[in-house]
Amino acid sequence: MPAELICFEEGCRARFPIAEVIYNCPRCGGLLEVAYPAPPAPPAELKRLWRERRMSNAPLDQSGVWRYREIIPFLESFHRVVTLREGHTPLLDAPRAAAYAGLDALAFKHQGFNPTGSFKDNGMTCGVAQALRLGMPRVACVSTGNTSASMAAYASAAGLHPIVFIPHGNISYGKLAQALEYGARTLQVEANFDQILALVRTLAERLGIYLLNSINPFRIEGQKTIIVEMLDQRDWNPPDWIVLPGGNLGNTAAFGKALRELHAQGFIAKVPRLAVIQAAGAAPFYDLVRAPADGFRAVPHPDTLATAIKIGDPVSWPKAMRAVACSGGVVEKVTEQEIADAKAIIGQCGIGCEPASAATLAGIRKLTASRLMPHDACVVAVLTGNLLKDPDYIYRYHTGKLEAPDGTAIHSHYGNQPTVVPNDPAAIAEVLRN
Ligand code: F0G
Secondary structure (H helix, E strand, C coil): CCCEEEECCCCCCCEEECCCCCCECCCCCCEEEEECCCCCCCHHHHHHHHHHHHHCCCHHHHCCCHHHHHHCCCCCCCCCCCCCCCCCCCEEECHHHHHHHCCCCCEEEEHHHCCCCECHHHHHHHHHHHHHHHCCCEEEEECCCHHHHHHHHHHHHCCCEEEEEEECCCCCHHHHHHHHHCCCEEEEECCCHHHHHHHHHHHHHHHCCEECCCCCHHHHHHHHHHHHHHHHHCCCCCCCEEEEECCCCHHHHHHHHHHHHHHHCCCCCCCCEEEEEEEHHHCHHHHHHHCHHHCCCCCCCCCCCCHHHCCCCCCCHHHHHHHHHHCCCEEEEECHHHHHHHHHHHHHCCCCCCHHHHHHHHHHHHHHHCCCCCCCCCEEEEECECHHHCHHHHHHHHCCCCECCCCCECCCCCCCCCCCCCCCHHHHHHHCCC
């Protein structure tokens, strides 16, 4: 059986050829996912092969996504894959962050080390490979910034034409700059992320443009390798918890699928619990998991300074719901102040990240305080974006000028104010005396 697209809805499960250009089930409208036959070799053999590939200079083996190609076998041939050597992101111990969050130990899987500075690269190399296979010359996405940066880079590297739609005035300059520099046609739409996604979905169909948002199931396949690589780095010992920020919930969906498949295929003996953390001003998934009987309700005007996760109507919520349920997971929400302080602590570890990523540490702090997460739990938190993505936020925090979207001042509890000094050695020596 070759790889196929399959409807995610339990009551439908319709199957479609892998090379059909569809994003939702044509029968019931449900989300789609990629289904595969069993892996070509037993887990122990594949684990050995994946380790051996770390010694190789072949481009595919140097990719932290394609090195694990046996678990994402949706292509018939790999000769047109474009890799910027994505993945290979470190797992970093962070004792200071652990102490802040009430844990004995904590490791960050830092996706900000990717070529364009976020976890989107893991998925984008797969999405662009599928666009090439389908012969779609133009690709598009709506983005809070990181998807557009990543898509622009991979599409341009592949000789495709990237078209980026972004909410005007609502993404950081670092990310906008990347889309421009990587050569994307960039449209700044005067609407929010959710509104633009609805718009782009109709436009993509009408204009024959391939959509590379996380509704695209091939993006999800690539993002599965974040989990595979992390487990490989831990010698296949799963942690107790994996913590990640939630926005459009594509990553939560990818992590859930990865863990389900790896467990079913015998790569891991237990499934870690997922903890998804949302910003309080954009937390529809938190609301859903708290009160499932009420059904999913979009947040019409999401707001947070963590613009990466400023999303009120996440498309992948059904998949994310399953990911949380299957892993015995939880969803938490955190305030602007909590995100800002947690971010400064991650910086003090010498690690750093963008605001959305810091929601993880803020969330862990709340989960340990409520004793849902014990202090001796083995926890891996995923930092999704690089510190340099949003320097404006950082400068404002450290200089006491950061304000929440509602105008409330954010306190610089861990601020590090720069000092202006005259060009005078005596005066500088005086400043540095203590
Ligand atoms: N962290 C960062 C840094 C992000 O850029 C995003 C999403 C998320 C977390 C949330 O991930 O959507 O899979 O739940 N950014 C998207 C974008 C929406 O357009 O770049 P998610």
